[in-house]
Amino acid sequence: MKTTRLRHYLSAGTLAMLACAVLPPAVAEDGKAILNAKCMACHTPEGNDALSRISHQRKTPEGWLMSIARMQLMYGVKISDEDRRSVVKYLADRQGLAPSETDGMRYAMERRLNTVEKFDEPLNQMCARCHSGARVALQRRPLQEWERLVEFHLGRWPSLEYQMMSRDRDWLGLARNEVAPQLAKDYPLESQAWSDWQKSKPGADALPGQWSFSGHMMTRGDVRGVMSVTHDSGDTFNIEVKGQYADGTPFNGSGSAIVYNGYEWRGNLKIGDVRMHQVFAALNGEMKGRMFETEHDERGLDFSAARQDSPRLLAVQPAFIRAGNEAELTLVGSGLSGTPDLGAGVEVVKVLESTPQLLRVKVKAAADAAPGLRNVALGALKGVDLAVYTEVAEVKVVPAYSVARIGENGGTTPKVQGRFEAEAWGKGADGQPYRIGYLPAKWTVEPFNEQARDDEDVKFAGTMQRDGVFLPAGAGPNPQRRMMANNVGNLKVIAQLEEGGLQGEGQLIVTVQRWNSPPLP
């Protein structure tokens, strides 16, 4: 199994195209009419309302958006943003993926661009070296459609078969005879999951209500609150968020959202004056995914939410306590009541606040409480853990490997920052490592290797702030650097825990801007 670091393919750029997704698209019949009007010039009608190529693929809303945007770019297809929204909605609803077909691949839609992908060969080198493997794995097609995708690639980019990881093999032969058949087998057009989903997918009425949410914003801390969803029209919704960070800073805003294919929730909202985008799977009274800044997708939070009629324990914030200490913990979820059971050695001293969405308690961990994880239980609700620790055994920098990008400096491409947290790990009574959580740390960068030292990367590539945010330097050749190089760098990111001083290390590549930002990396 080979791993590939996703961030390399990707840019920070804006998500202008995705942002379009929330205005209400026209009704379904219009989607079909527009599809016929705009696409039939090249895509042949095949009976049963089918069009060649288009009717033989299933993919995510982002996948459809990308194909159509490509038609505009490569073949000059003229289509207004509004019509395009209608076509994306029409196709994503009828030719989407079942929820289980997106398992393990949602990071691409969620723009978790520091994800390290794991694809087996030959897929890894054949298909996941220019863009994410998830772009491939989030599609379903019959053999002929996978074959045509191969022909398109080489026809469009004749240099492909000369590049590294192509020129050492019969790229086209392999792609035609091995990769396409394998893709057809692994990612077929027809599947049980898809036919089941089409029968059972919920309607728009499954979504309005009060959603209690919990999240963690990197370098900023835990967030919690309530998102109110009201129905607008068709599959679109109005949303209002009322919440706060653990330190009390408000996290409030409003916006709108659209649902594709019964569960693919895409929201656009403003929190304070920052525009944010939501990519969630909304299923069975729960939403899960990521919410990130529209202009800076590296700034985001893991998000989970439960609707008021769907009792669930989402999180305990913070999810750790040191043995011998007293602390205030907040349980977030829906349908919460009573006093939580926090496991052996952790005692609830007092319930400070209790609402169905939030339970604030003062707790004490016994000095001799055994280090390790405890399952938190609140009546019948379970599913979150509390870590008790006496000592931090290891510090991991999260993300362990990441890519930041230089930008601005007269150019239009924004910088892509690095955002780091120090993740503490303990050693349980059983000798096994367990995750404690993010602890405060001091942040520094050093040259990653000799070359980085020689090239003075630390001096040129940017600045590490005290809060674990790395600000890359400006774009463009730097006359002060050897060979007039850009302000790129290869850095070691070092976290030193404020308490105890234990250190952890990660790697940060500071590289050049990405010029395009496709909807799927």
Place this chain on the structure above:
Amino acid sequence: MKLQFIGRMAATSLGLFAICTAAGVGLAFAASDVPANASGPALKPGKEYLLATNYPNNLHLIDVASDTLYKTCQMPDAFGPGAAQVAPDKKVAYVLNNHYGDIYGIELDTCKTVFHARLAFKPGEQAKSMLSLAVSPDGKELYSVANPTQILNDHYAVQAPRLQVYATDAGLNAQPLRTFEVPRQISIMQAADDGSLYMAGRDIYKLDVKTGQYSVALPTGSWKRPLYSPPDLLYIWSHQTARRDFSLLYTAAKYKDEKQDADTADFVYGYVSVDLTTGKTQVQDFAPVTEVYFTGMRSPKDPNQMFGVLNRLAKYDIKQQKLIKAANLAHSYYCISFDKAGSKLYLTGTFNDVAVYDPDSLELVANIKLPGGDMATGTAQVFTR
């Protein structure tokens, strides 16, 4: 040792071949100060020139004796890659251009376009050549491998590559005289004195231009060198040298033992070469890999010396496999060439200046600014009219 390209390469150089896309290239260029249609002075017989191309559509001739720009011709249509081969009589340069899709013959004395072939010649097809261009030793025929794709209403169909043979006197709407199906992944090529065509692909092939029959002259794709990994060859610079030497650099892992552990392996630079006068082939390591060279060339004066360039200019003793000397450069240069005597070394590519070095001292002796923009990945050719 492992090569680490992450980030760094992106900063110092273009991703090789990333620029060879059908969509064309978006490099910035300055307007040329040479008026269109200017023919400039004719070349002088017996004089040595260096030919280089750059954006937006310039073909420059530099006088080697004085290291000054002698004249600039304008080429038709869009630029890219501007890879040139000079005819044996040194009167015409053939240039692959217009986004890898067309070949133009430019008469150097007059700057006139005297030959034009569009590689795509079947209805509905697109055809690109990945730097495959060569002239026969008698100057009568021109060879190029085209990679055609049929573009249909709603899909593409990639076709087998074709060697296309043209008569050099076919004029401005040249159609191939003969075509032969050839292996995929063919890049640069050269015609030998006996008329056979050597084409670099996964192997180096030798092809009979009359029949299209080919054989493997150098099995670079599957060489049998004990304890060596297969070589990686990416060499898109088809130098025409006075020594009639067709060489390509490779890198390969040299393993410690049968376990073939890449972590303990040494990485070596070497070259494969075909002597175009005799057909003799050679595979030779010349250095441990410590940095990247886009091009390398042996000195005409002392063929035991190999010069390599990208971020530095380096000189190696081939037999000893040792670095003799290296020089830092003002910026990256992609392409190296020598004058005939081997007394001057020219660095081109990347921006729009030609750096001239003394091959003995590796001192910079001149820098020639060219009108126009980037030279990108074109190959400079030195020839005597």
